[in-house]
Amino acid sequence: MKSHIYIFCFLVVISVIKISAQECNDTVHTGEGTFYDGVAGGTFGNCSLPVAAGDYMHCALNNIDYDGSNACGACIEVTGVKGSVILNVVDRCPECASGDVDMTMEAFDMIADVIDGRVPITWKFVPCETMANSETIKINFKEGSSEFWTAIQFRDINHAISKMEYQLPDNTWMNTNRELFNFFIETSGIPSPMNLRVTSILGEELIFENIVLDLNEDFDTGLQFSTPEGCNQELSIPEFDVTEAIVLYPNPTSSIIHLTENANKWKLVNSSGKILDQGSSKEIDLSSYSNGIYYLLLEDKKTMKLVKQ
Incomplete structure (x- = not known):
């Protein structure tokens, strides 16, 4: 050229x-x-x-x-x-x-x-x-x-x-x-x-x-x-290596993601840090959310990444 x-x-x-x-x-x-x-x-x-x-x-x-x-x-x-x-x-x-x-x-x-x-x-x-x-x-x-x-x-x-x-x-x-x-x-x-x-x-x-x-x-x-x-x-949301005591499955998921009984209270946020849901249930329904990456904030200030696809 x-x-x-x-x-x-x-x-x-x-x-x-x-x-x-x-x-x-x-x-x-x-x-x-x-x-x-x-x-x-x-x-x-x-x-x-x-x-x-x-x-x-x-x-x-x-x-x-x-x-x-x-x-x-x-x-x-x-x-x-x-x-x-x-x-x-x-x-x-x-x-x-x-x-x-x-x-x-x-x-x-x-x-x-x-x-x-x-x-x-x-x-x-x-x-x-x-x-x-x-x-x-x-x-x-x-x-x-x-x-x-x-x-x-x-x-x-x-x-x-x-x-x-x-x-x-x-x-x-x-x-x-x-x-x-x-x-x-x-x-x-x-x-x-x-x-x-x-x-x-x-x-x-x-x-x-x-x-x-x-x-x-x-x-x-x-x-x-x-x-x-x-x-x-x-991103203001930190990531960390998941310990054996806390498990998310299946991850990625198209709908329900399961937590172990050790997870306790949590908050579900998007990549911008906006809180979408919170609770203590061992199941989180992601079916109503767009495909993408989300984060689970735990009460001990640890963070886990989950994927909706």
Whole structure:
């Protein structure tokens, strides 16, 4: 997708950071997890982002959460019955329901048994700090870009980008439309060099100045989105290794889950910590709840995870 139409030899870049009030993006989503072949080895995903050969830590989001490509490049932490995995959003799953995540088989195997095929999951957006090449944001100009038609993509971002603007001669900022394939496009073109301003989903603004259009290679901005202290922490509901004295069965279940007589009083909560039911019965009916992960809070402050499927 590279071209050599316009190559500029001289480049002076001064980058400035402006931080607006930031808000955490740690909403816990529930849905079903599935797997597909993935898009490693090219820019084959709907986000048009490069995925290295052999990199299976990526996924496709459902149409709702893909949000017109606003989720592209962000990272999510997916949790299933076997554990959690952090994945980069690089693709879209048009047939998936809201909350669903379609991941590679290698990633799926880290959160559930592959033989199950479709499993209840929870997930939330997290910083991409643990992913490779996430140190600084890169700017990519799509093939065919010029001062008369300009398409821009941001790569290796720490948080999802909600908006891109470019500066006009009168120093005001012009918002740019983002396409489903994850390029910000100005159909009338952006003169080079240009000043760009991007806003993260958390509200932080980064300004990149004197960016020269270059179709030969991505430009390294030297900057990255930050994460406010206290954001994207672990779920407030702790997990622990189940002792032999307490047993839940069957787990997962589609309806009734049984407790041993040693469980005593309990509270049933969802992944957001909302209390759904409480009591001391040795049977809990989950048939009226949506598929997903729930937690049982015991009176001795221990917590157990249960799965409705």
